[in-house]
Amino acid sequence: MFRPRLVTILVASGAKGGVGKSTIAASLAALFDVKVAVLDLGIDGNTTVAAYHKACVDDTRGILDYLLLGLDFEIVESKVSRNVGIVPAGRVSGIRASILSIPNKSLVKTRYEKALLRLRREGYEIVLIDTPSNVELLSTTYVTILYYSDIICLVTEPTLSAIETLHKWWSNFSKVLSKGSQILNIVVNKYIEKLHNNVNSLRKYVQDGILSKIPFDAAVLVLSTNAELPIMYTEPAKFNKALTSLFKIIEEQTMKYIGVQQLRL
Numbered sequence: 001m002f003r004p005r006l007v008t009i010l011v012a013s014g015a016k017g018g019v020g021k022s023t024i025a026a027s028l029a030a031l032f033d034v035k036v037a038v039l040d041l042g043i044d045g046n047t048t049v050a051a052y053h054k055a056c057v058d059d060t061r062g063i064l065d066y067l068l069l070g071l072d073f074e075i076v077e078s079k080v081s082r083n084v085g086i087v088p089a090g091r092v093s094g095i096r097a098s099i100l101s102i103p104n105k106s107l108v109k110t111r112y113e114k115a116l117l118r119l120r121r122e123g124y125e126i127v128l129i130d131t132p133s134n135v136e137l138l139s140t141t142y143v144t145i146l147y148y149s150d151i152i153c154l155v156t157e158p159t160l161s162a163i164e165t166l167h168k169w170w171s172n173f174s175k176v177l178s179k180g181s182q183i184l185n186i187v188v189n190k191y192i193e194k195l196h197n198n199v200n201s202l203r204k205y206v207q208d209g210i211l212s213k214i215p216f217d218a219a220v221l222v223l224s225t226n227a228e229l230p231i232m233y234t235e236p237a238k239f240n241k242a243l244t245s246l247f248k249i250i251e252e253q254t255m256k257y258i259g260v261q262q263l264r265l
């Protein structure tokens with residue numbers, strides 16, 4: 001099947017919640033010039049990508065409705081960035097998704113391929129996926145999404161417990177990653193240089209990518225309580241500077257997929 005340029009970027013973490021996946025995913029999406037579709041699967045989080053982008057997704061049919069039930073999904077425009085469209089998890093999410101996603105892996109796979117093709121037809125060049133920390137909620141769907149990701153940003157906090165859950169994630173899912181054509185970046189968020197000198201061990205997971213450290217910045221916390229997207233403001237300066245550098249690297253990484261991935265689907 002023909003797939004014109006379309007790069008899929010997955011933002012994931014270990015089982016530790018609240019490491020900053022949704023904040024990072026929402027900010028990266030806003031920084032691209034090209035059209036970005038965000039699959040907003042951060043279904044167990046407080047602040048989701050949709051909330052940051054002021055997209056009202058209540059009662060909207062989403063990607064899980066399509067993958068699990070075959071119902072068409074909707075794309076809701078961001079009110080913050082003109083280039084961003086949000087595809088919510090949908091009405092079938094959370095616990096119901098884990099029950100429903102037990103059947104037929106290959107059907108989920110075929111539907112996911114079709115969903116990507118539809119997004120490409122509608123002009124999206126990047127598909128950015130935010131995942132929940134509790135991946136049980138997505139069950140087999142998670143493995144499919146992981147398999148089709150060109151670039152993976154594995155986000156962690158620098159705490160020992162968060163790093164531990166990242167190691168566990170690796171032992172559970174590295175088999176899915178073994179096809180070797182993916183880029184894997186490690187993003188250490190909420191980093192405080194004086195406190196955390198234990199993160200270099202994570203370099204071993206990097207594949208063709210980088211280990212990025214994003215500083216702890218209290219202004220991010222303040223903005224997120226009102227679901228304001230940090231990257232749209234001059235403060236938090238520390239967070240925005242690091243996030244913009246990470247974005248530039250990811251943008252370069254996406255260039256690798258021009259023309260290369262056309263036959264992948």
Ligand SMILES: Nc1ncnc2c1ncn2[C@@H]1O[C@H](COP(=O)(O)OP(=O)(O)OP(=O)(O)O)[C@@H](O)[C@H]1O
Pocket residue numbers: 013016017018019020021022023024042044045046047048131132133189190191214215216217218220221222224225239
């Ligand atoms: N670099 C940072 N400095 C300070 N606070 C941050 C930073 N990054 C994220 N946060 C804050 O951490 C909290 C959790 O962030 P976020 O919701 O993005 O995490 P998550 O990984 O998506 O969580 P969940 O697993 O619940 O979906 C938010 O209040 C956010 O503002």
Ligand SMILES: [Mg+2]
Pocket residue numbers: 021022023042044045046047048130131132
């Ligand atoms: Mg989240």
